[in-house]
Amino acid sequence: MTSTKPRLAFLGGTFDPVHRGHIEPLITLADTFQWQQVHLLPTCQPPHRAQPEATNAQRLAMLEAVAARDPRLLVNDWEIRQGKPSRTHSTLSYFRDAYPDHALYFVMGMDSWVTLHTWLQWQELNQHADLVILPRPGYHASQAAPEVTQWMHQQSNIHFPQLTETNVSATALRQQLQLWQSGQPAPSNLFPETFSYIQSQKLYR
Numbered sequence: 001m002t003s004t005k006p007r008l009a010f011l012g013g014t015f016d017p018v019h020r021g022h023i024e025p026l027i028t029l030a031d032t033f034q035w036q037q038v039h040l041l042p043t044c045q046p047p048h049r050a051q052p053e054a055t056n057a058q059r060l061a062m063l064e065a066v067a068a069r070d071p072r073l074l075v076n077d078w079e080i081r082q083g084k085p086s087r088t089h090s091t092l093s094y095f096r097d098a099y100p101d102h103a104l105y106f107v108m109g110m111d112s113w114v115t116l117h118t119w120l121q122w123q124e125l126n127q128h129a130d131l132v133i134l135p136r137p138g139y140h141a142s143q144a145a146p147e148v149t150q151w152m153h154q155q156s157n158i159h160f161p162q163l164t165e166t167n168v169s170a171t172a173l174r175q176q177l178q179l180w181q182s183g184q185p186a187p188s189n190l191f192p193e194t195f196s197y198i199q200s201q202k203l204y205r
Helices: 020-033 056-067 078-082 088-098 122-127 146-152 170-179 192-201
Strands: 007-013 037-042 073-075 103-109 130-134
Touching (some): 007 020, 007 088, 020 130, 037 056, 037 078, 056 073, 078 088, 088 103, 088 122
Parallel strands (some): 037 073
16 A cells, blocks of 8 residues: 555446445545545446346446445446456456556455455456455355465455445345335435435336
């Protein structure tokens, strides 16, 4: 964090829907790491999970509404525009070339970290950007494959910030929304603008 280069961060995900667990830690980290911009990168076709229920346009609209909360947040549809399964190595390689004079940071959850050995070219990810690993309930760095742990100890640009774990998942929120009835309070882990959009689009019903 001693570099004087401008700092950009990237968080990928399905954002189906975007929730507080995605955004609030990013705001804290943007202060800690002095990021000038944080790019929110919705995936086109996630290779390791079910496809999103919301359309690309709907996911982008939900992100745009939430990004208005902080001027550092920027919705980036680059992966969607590729029209193929999203691969982190390809994404980071592209942005490394696009921003040669910037320090880049890639944010991932601990749930992704413990399966990192299944990702394509995972050992090259930190050649393009520092890796920032967010805590997730039920997941610990010690659960990572031995080859990942060995590799991690040889690197200097992998960060495990001490943050309060956010016990929220998009899957659980979609289940709540499916059961939601008029008059009930909105799920607390959704931003009001996200919930309003979901209701207007009749999503997750």
